[in-house]
Amino acid sequence: MSPLKTFVFPFIIRSSSIFVMALNSRVLALSILLLVLSSQRKHVASQNSPNFACDLDQNPILKNYAFCDSSLNVKTRANDLVKRLTLEEKIGYLVNNASSIDRLGIAEYNWWSEALHGLSNTGRGTKFSNLVPGATSFPQVILTAASFNKTLFKTIGKAVSTEARAMYNVGLAGLTFWSPNVNIFRDPRWGRGQETPGEDPTLTSKYAVAYVRGLQERDDGDKNRLKVGACCKHYTAYDMDNWKGNDRYHFDAEVTQQDMEDTFQPPFKSCVLDGNVASVMCSYNKVNGKPTCGDPNLLKGIIRGQWNLNGYISSDCDSLDVMLNSHHSAKTAEEVAADALNSGLDLNCGDSLRLHTLNAIKAGLVNESVVDRAVSNNIEMLMRLGFFDGNPTKQIYWTLGPKDVCTPANQELAREAARQGIVLLKNKLGSLPLVPKTIKSLAVIGPNANATRAMLGGNYAGCNNVECDIVQLDEAKKVAATADAVVLVMGSNSSIEDETIDRINITLPGQQSALISEVASASKGPVILVLMSGGGMDIRAAKKNSKITSILWVGFPGEAGGAALADIVFGRFNPSGRLPMTWYPQSFAEKVSMTNMNMRPDLATGHPAYTYRFYKGETVYPFGFGLSYSSHASTVMIKPKEEWIKQEHGNLVP
Numbered sequence: 264m265s266p267l268k269t270f271v272f273p274f275i276i277r278s279s280s281i282f283v284m285a286l287n288s289r290v291l292a293l294s295i296l297l298l299v300l301s302s303q304r305k306h307v308a309s310q311n312s313p314n315f316a317c318d319l320d321q322n323p324i325l326k327n328y329a330f331c332d333s334s335l336n337v338k339t340r341a342n343d344l345v346k347r348l349t350l351e352e353k354i355g356y357l358v359n360n361a362s363s364i365d366r367l368g369i370a371e372y373n374w375w376s377e378a379l380h381g382l383s384n385t386g387r388g389t390k391f392s393n394l395v396p397g398a399t400s401f402p403q404v405i406l407t408a409a410s411f412n413k414t415l416f417k418t419i420g421k422a423v424s425t426e427a428r429a430m431y432n433v434g435l436a437g438l439t440f441w442s443p444n445v446n447i448f449r450d451p452r453w454g455r456g457q458e459t460p461g462e463d464p465t466l467t468s469k470y471a472v473a474y475v476r477g478l479q480e481r482d483d484g485d486k487n488r489l490k491v492g493a494c495c496k497h498y499t500a501y502d503m504d505n506w507k508g509n510d511r512y513h514f515d516a517e518v519t520q521q522d523m524e525d526t527f528q529p530p531f532k533s534c535v536l537d538g539n540v541a542s543v544m545c546s547y548n549k550v551n552g553k554p555t556c557g558d559p560n561l562l563k564g565i566i567r568g569q570w571n572l573n574g575y576i577s578s579d580c581d582s583l584d585v586m587l588n589s590h591h592s593a594k595t596a597e598e599v600a601a602d603a604l605n606s607g608l609d610l611n612c613g614d615s616l617r618l619h620t621l622n623a624i625k626a627g628l629v630n631e632s633v634v635d636r637a638v639s640n641n642i643e644m645l646m647r648l649g650f651f652d653g654n655p656t657k658q659i660y661w662t663l664g665p666k667d668v669c670t671p672a673n674q675e676l677a678r679e680a681a682r683q684g685i686v687l688l689k690n691k692l693g694s695l696p697l698v699p700k701t702i703k704s705l706a707v708i709g710p711n712a713n714a715t716r717a718m719l720g721g722n723y724a725g726c727n728n729v730e731c732d733i734v735q736l737d738e739a740k741k742v743a744a745t746a747d748a749v750v751l752v753m754g755s756n757s758s759i760e761d762e763t764i765d766r767i768n769i770t771l772p773g774q775q776s777a778l779i780s781e782v783a784s785a786s787k788g789p790v791i792l793v794l795m796s797g798g799g800m801d802i803r804a805a806k807k808n809s810k811i812t813s814i815l816w817v818g819f820p821g822e823a824g825g826a827a828l829a830d831i832v833f834g835r836f837n838p839s840g841r842l843p844m845t846w847y848p849q850s851f852a853e854k855v856s857m858t859n860m861n862m863r864p865d866l867a868t869g870h871p872a873y874t875y876r877f878y879k880g881e882t883v884y885p886f887g888f889g890l891s892y893s894s895h896a897s898t899v900m901i902k903p904k905e906e907w908i909k910q911e912h913g914n915l916v917p
């Protein structure tokens with residue numbers, strides 16, 4: 264039960280094979296890949312109105328309660344409310360599925376909603392219905408990060424929070440979103456690397472701050488209140504899900520103080536200090552022997568003490584059960600509950616704190632004052648979100664509704680984000696952009712050629728599955744031999760890279776390499792290899808193959824990925840994305856144990872280090888790499904640092 268899925272909503276997929284598109288002069292070819300995404304309409308009985316507290320019109324008596332008085336500051340209001348609650352009622356406010364408190368006019372509230380790259384129904388707090396069948400699906404974060412564009416990060420955050428408020432208003436979403444994922448993409452095999460802004464702590468910090476501010480900041484400039492609450496996760500040193508028998512529920516990340524300070528912690532620190540984030544979520548793994556959700560130094564000491572979080576600390580979903588049953592960090596569920604609360608945890612995604620806090624107090628393992636602290640932090644957050652301000656029809660975002668979800672502007676932004684992120688890795692002179700007039704037929708081949716689902720982060724033809732183990736090779740070659748140009752859409756999907764799925768190899772899956780080289784040699788015109796993936800792939804063979812004239816990396820480009828790709832292929836947009844992570848050769852995956860957290864090299868063990876900051880070995884493509892159609896930039900690599908300087912001071916890099 265984990266909060267992080269990349270899908271926004273389910274799509275109907277049909278397997279399809281190779282297709283050739285006959286083009287007339289005006290129709291721009293890949294627009295077939297525009298793929299109007301049709302959601303399966305789920306008929307969820309929805310109430311069409313939001314949950315809230317302090318409905319003074321319905322319950323005039325509430326006017327006497329300070330907690331309902333929105334003219335008072337939130338501390339005063341939260342204190343007032345906590346004083347009125349019974350211990351049992353307080354305990355109901357320690358879990359994501361917060362109980363209603365009918366006698367005080369407080370509706371139930373589900374804290375768990377997700378907005379990684381658009382609103383998702385992964386969390387229990389958000390549902391799609393026939394009123395709102397789906398939300399805008401922006402590119403998966405790794406591709407957006409490749410734009411190195413803070414303005415874009417923030418603009419997407421803002422669009423997502425507008426859709427969130429629109430869905431809240433019709434009872435389909437909460438106000439607290441457990442996004443972004445700001446873990447460092449340390450190892451190329453990590454299945455969730457796609458959810459992150461990549462391997463660089465600076466880029467990840469910039470992304471975190473911009474996305475969080477885009478989500479949280481209100482248009483009326485009221486700094487004390489939030490549009491929606493964001494959450495930086497997973498704190499900390501979490502970047503391995505399931506590799507060769509090591510899983511996140513049992514893993515103890517051994518991290519040096521130096522790596523902690525200059526790699527794993529900076530995004531979280533920036534998120535709290537500069538992003539003013541509403542929440543930090545502790546992870547499943549242990550760090551240096553302790554589960555993060557039960558580590559007083561990591562939570563109380565650093566997040567609260569040093570960084571002064573103005574918000575709540577949440578656990579990952581069922582983290583407390585993981586502490587008990589996988590880490591065996593304590594003998595009883597009561598001890599685990601007490602450890603987490605005493606360490607500084609405020610909210611539990613799951614039910615452990617609902618079930619065990621009372622007995623933990625009775626056993627003297629935790630004081631009620633600690634519960635009061637946690638409940639206050641949670642309630643203050645809901646107050647800053649307007650949940651206690653009475654009927655939302657009187658509040659700032661009330662005019663938003665289903666018409667504000669998937670607007671043409673947001674769909675265009677999804678396309679723009681994909682365009683800005685897509686990275687041109689190879690381009691033989693004269694290959695791309697294609698000139699529509701000269702291309703009468705274009706073959707689109709590969710398991711991801713019609714990948715409506717894979718594009719969203721987590722489908723598929725030349726082969727009928729992503730492994731390409733049933734290759735319709737002869738047909739593919741025949742098509743390639745006659746088409747004016749070939750686009751091979753290859754790479755991975757969520758059966759290969761996903762939450763709970765780390766890779767073993769970083770080569771192209773199954774028989775894809777064979778398909779690529781055979782089709783390339785049979786083709787008469789330019790061959791454009793398009794790779795969908797979260798992590799890098801060892802594609803040295805394709806890089807060297809002179810029949811493959813261009814290579815593009817498109818991450819998982821979101822709902823408008825096909826259109827954005829067409830924009831680039833046909834020269835309507837000059838590619839400018841740069842890799843936010845190092846692409847290593849396959850030998851790296853054979854040599855390095857994913858459980859080795861050391862960022863720096865170790866001569867004694869032969870550990871080659873991780874990321875462009877420390878790894879000096881062979882790369883397939885380095886961090887920051889990306890070409891463009893304009894001649895100066897296709898030969899000069901703009902280093903990421905200079906890129907930031909350019910954006911901040913408006914100077915052009917010479």
Ligand SMILES: *[C@@H]1O[C@H](CO)[C@@H](O)[C@H](O)[C@H]1NC(C)=O
Nearest residue numbers: 275276277279280282713715
């Ligand atoms: C691509 O997939 C869509 C949706 O599944 C389907 O309707 C369409 O026929 C497919 N296109 C081709 C050319 O196979």
Ligand SMILES: *[C@@H]1O[C@H](CO)[C@@H](O)[C@H](O)[C@H]1NC(C)=O
Nearest residue numbers: 360361362363371373614617
């Ligand atoms: C959790 O939420 C569901 C659906 O909203 C509700 O039916 C259930 O009673 C809640 N559970 C608790 C323990 O509050």
Ligand SMILES: *[C@@H]1O[C@H](CO)[C@@H](O)[C@H](O)[C@H]1NC(C)=O
Nearest residue numbers: 412413414415418679680683
């Ligand atoms: C950054 O993104 C914004 C929003 O899409 C766009 O207007 C701007 O041109 C982009 N900046 C650069 C340098 O590409």
Ligand SMILES: *[C@@H]1O[C@H](CO)[C@@H](O)[C@H](O)[C@H]1NC(C)=O
Nearest residue numbers: 601605627628629630631632
């Ligand atoms: C509870 O509070 C009392 C008084 O401050 C303190 O002595 C005791 O150690 C606390 N118990 C726990 C489990 O923290």
Ligand SMILES: *[C@@H]1O[C@H](CO)[C@@H](O)[C@H](O)[C@H]1NC(C)=O
Nearest residue numbers: 716717721722728729756758
């Ligand atoms: C990924 O590929 C596998 C194997 O070809 C296929 O079964 C699965 O449906 C695909 N998943 C998605 C999300 O496209």
Ligand SMILES: *[C@@H]1O[C@H](CO)[C@@H](O)[C@H](O)[C@H]1NC(C)=O
Nearest residue numbers: 767768769770771773849853
């Ligand atoms: C990839 O992984 C499998 C084990 O899962 C292994 O048998 C195979 O040799 C590996 N190497 C390559 C280059 O595919």
